[in-house]
Every structure is written in structure tokens, then in C-alpha cells.
Amino acid sequence: MISKGIMDVRVGLLFLFVLGASWVCDARQLEAAPVVLSGASVVQTNQGQDEEVVENIVWKDNVCTLCEEFATEAIDFLSQNKTQTEIVEVLRKSCSRIPSFEQQCITLVDYYVPLFFVEISSIQPEVLCKEVNLCQKFALISTQIREDCCGVCHHAVSEVLTKLKDPDTQLEIIELLLKGCDSVQNYVKKVGVFEELR
Incomplete structure (x- = not known):
């Protein structure tokens, strides 16, 4: 049970990192290569889930829709009190690793992490995906140009x-x-x- 909680926190922190990176980069600059996922990679990334859940995944080609779905899942995950508590605990433990700044670190965690979660809970997935340029009409324009x-x-x-x-x-x-x-x-x-x- 504890390892699943730690894994959830790691997934949450990974999402935060990806979210922060996406604010910095423009998604339209990324190469639009087709994504191919094999069944083995899906099973490998979903080790803790039943085979039925993996088989019920519906693949969608629309990048905007995928972005909105993943953003919704991530926002829901980060809005849970349990997740927020685990993240705060991990960050406080991390503060103890820098003894000379431990108190300042804890103060920053206590002050900014709740603000971060308030900000996360106010994000609309559609707006987020438009901000990272995944939900614009650039794909339609590029198709028209090709044609x-x-x-x-x-x-x-x-x-x-x-x-x-x-x-x-x-x-x-x-x-x-x-x-x-x-x-x-x-x-x-x-x-x-x-x-x-x-």
C-alpha cells in the first residue's frame, strides 16, 4: 500500500514536471510524428491495473481530445486531498535533506504548495490544452496547405x-x-x- 502511494506521488510529480515544461515550450514546434504503442508497452506502463482495463482503452487520433482527457485526469488526481497530502509530505521530507535551509524550505512548501493546488483546481483542461497549442486549428491549416x-x-x-x-x-x-x-x-x-x- 505504501509503495502504491509513493508511486502515485511520483506520477503526480512527473505530471507537474511535464506541465511546467509544457508551459515553456510551444507544442506546435514538436514534430507531428505518429505515435505507435504496442500492447506490451501499454501493459508495462499499467502494471498495477487489470488486463481488462488495459484492453478497454480507446485510442483517439485527436491530439486535442487526448490532451483534454489527460489534463482532466491529472487535475482530478491532483485535486484529491490524499494526493495533496502525500505531495506535501514528500516535499517536507525533501526539505530535511538540506539541513541549512530546512526551515526556509518547509516555510516555502507550506506557503506555496496550497497556492499551487488552488491554481491547479482552477485550471480548465480546454484552456490548458489551448495554452500549450494542442487545440488550435493549425492541423487543419497544414492539411489545407498540403492539399x-x-x-x-x-x-x-x-x-x-x-x-x-x-x-x-x-x-x-x-x-x-x-x-x-x-x-x-x-x-x-x-x-x-x-x-x-x-
Whole structure:
């Protein structure tokens, strides 16, 4: 029973770490590779559960839905008094490992951990998943781009051609090219096209 409680606390702390990391990173920057889970890995990660529970897992392709479901589970888990008590106990024990700052550490734990749990309980899973950019319409846009890549390419080329008609843009490009040629003085005569522009 004690080892299950410790495992629950470790899972909770792992979730807190992942949650904190997700606030820092933008989920859209992650590679959208398909996730393949074998039955063995599911059984291995769910060692304490019955085989029936593992078999009843319904896999969903929608990342947003998965995020919302996991966030709901994690928030429910962290909102339980038992979980909160175990986390506080683990943190207080951790404070005892730094004797010179033990009292300050305990004071910080006693002050900030309840605030953390209040904040966690106020989080809405939908909002959290939107904040980490897992529930936006970027997937739909990328699908449209893949389907209409010629249209996107034509649009980009027309925008560039429009910009190139602007005399200020032309002058800026010529100045950049001249700077490049000036940096390699020995080759200016070989690049005869730019001699005419001087």
C-alpha cells in the first residue's frame, strides 16, 4: 500500500514536471510524428491495473481530445486531498535533506504548495490544452496547405514579384548585392553584371 502511494506521488510529480515544461515550450514546434504503442508497452506502463482495463482503452487520433482527457485526469488526481497530502509530505521530507535551509524550505512548501493546488483546481483542461497549442486549428491549416500546395506556391511567388516591382525593394537588393561584392574585392571584375550598376 505504501509503495502504491509513493508511486502515485511520483506520477503526480512527473505530471507537474511535464506541465511546467509544457508551459515553456510551444507544442506546435514538436514534430507531428505518429505515435505507435504496442500492447506490451501499454501493459508495462499499467502494471498495477487489470488486463481488462488495459484492453478497454480507446485510442483517439485527436491530439486535442487526448490532451483534454489527460489534463482532466491529472487535475482530478491532483485535486484529491490524499494526493495533496502525500505531495506535501514528500516535499517536507525533501526539505530535511538540506539541513541549512530546512526551515526556509518547509516555510516555502507550506506557503506555496496550497497556492499551487488552488491554481491547479482552477485550471480548465480546454484552456490548458489551448495554452500549450494542442487545440488550435493549425492541423487543419497544414492539411489545407498540403492539399493546395500549388496555390500556396503561386501566392508566394506573386507576393515576391509584387515586392520586386517596388523601386525601394529593388534598391535595397542591389545595395545588399554590392556590399557582398565589395567584401570580396578580388572578384568584382569577374562579376561584370554589378559593374554596370555602379
